[in-house]
Amino acid sequence: AQTVTQSQPEMSVQEAETVTLSCTYDTSENNYYLFWYKQPPSRQMILVIRQEAYKQQNATENRFSVNFQKAAKSFSLKISDSQLGDTAMYFCAFMKPSNSKLTFGKGITLSVRP
Amino acid sequence: DSGVTQTPKHLITATGQRVTLRCSPRSGDLSVYWYQQSLDQGLQFLIQYYNGEERAKGNILERFSAQQFPDLHSELNLSSLELGDSALYFCASSPGTFRSDGYTFGSGTRLTVV
Numbered sequence: 395a396q397t398v399t400q401s402q403p404e405m406s407v408q409e410a411e412t413v414t415l416s417c418t419y420d421t422s423e424n425n426y427y428l429f430w431y432k433q434p435p436s437r438q439m440i441l442v443i444r445q446e447a448y449k450q451q452n453a454t455e456n457r458f459s460v461n462f463q464k465a466a467k468s469f470s471l472k473i474s475d476s477q478l479g480d481t482a483m484y485f486c487a488f489m490k491p492s493n494s495k496l497t498f499g500k501g502i503t504l505s506v507r508p
Numbered sequence: 509d510s511g512v513t514q515t516p517k518h519l520i521t522a523t524g525q526r527v528t529l530r531c532s533p534r535s536g537d538l539s540v541y542w543y544q545q546s547l548d549q550g551l552q553f554l555i556q557y558y559n560g561e562e563r564a565k566g567n568i569l570e571r572f573s574a575q576q577f578p579d580l581h582s583e584l585n586l587s588s589l590e591l592g593d594s595a596l597y598f599c600a601s602s603p604g605t606f607r608s609d610g611y612t613f614g615s616g617t618r619l620t621v622v
Binding site for chain 2: 427429431436437438439440441444485487489491493494495496497498499500501
């Protein structure tokens with residue numbers, strides 16, 4: 395079974411600064427997908443970024459980028475130029491193609507200070 | 509608006525009761541997924557339906573059941589409710605049985621059991 399670990403329960407960052415959220419996972423699969431989801435106070439689950447395990451290039455979406463280390467089974471999210479609207483819970487998640495289930499980490503609460 | 513509609517948004521009920529949560533997937537999506545988000549268990553996959561048939565099962569209690577109707581909306585039935593069933597229940601949808609770029613989530617139903 396796959397497990398996803400987010401060891402930091404909460405973090406705080408000053409507006410306009412950069413913050414990195416950590417995630418590690420455990421799997422015996424070689425082909426899989428990793429995701430970061432954002433859950434703002436509105437409760438909506440919003441996809442932030444995704445990474446395909448067979449791609450070595452790290453995914454980037456505007457201010458969001460990942461550092462994917464397959465051998466270390468690490469998948470961290472970097473948020474650049476943090477904005478107040480980035481305040482939310484962030485979940486790391488794993489999916490394998492043969493099973494459409496998303497396995498989530500416990501999440502991390504990120505607060506962006508003005 | 510994600511296109512996935514969940515009703516009701518909030519539900520308060522007593523222990524021992526039965527409730528039904530409803531989900532309408534995004535137009536054109538054939539798969540519906542149910543997730544439970546609680547403080548102690550985090551986000552957990554419950555069950556998936558694809559075009560009316562159960563496709564995958566996760567940590568769903570025997571007191572819980574789900575179905576997907578011909579019009580593709582889905583209902584999650586929770587019976588003999590306990591205090592520990594209080595949680596946020598999410599529905600998500602995707603076009604097929606697997607979607608590598610993640611699903612589209614609804615805004616959830618907050619269930620409070622008193």
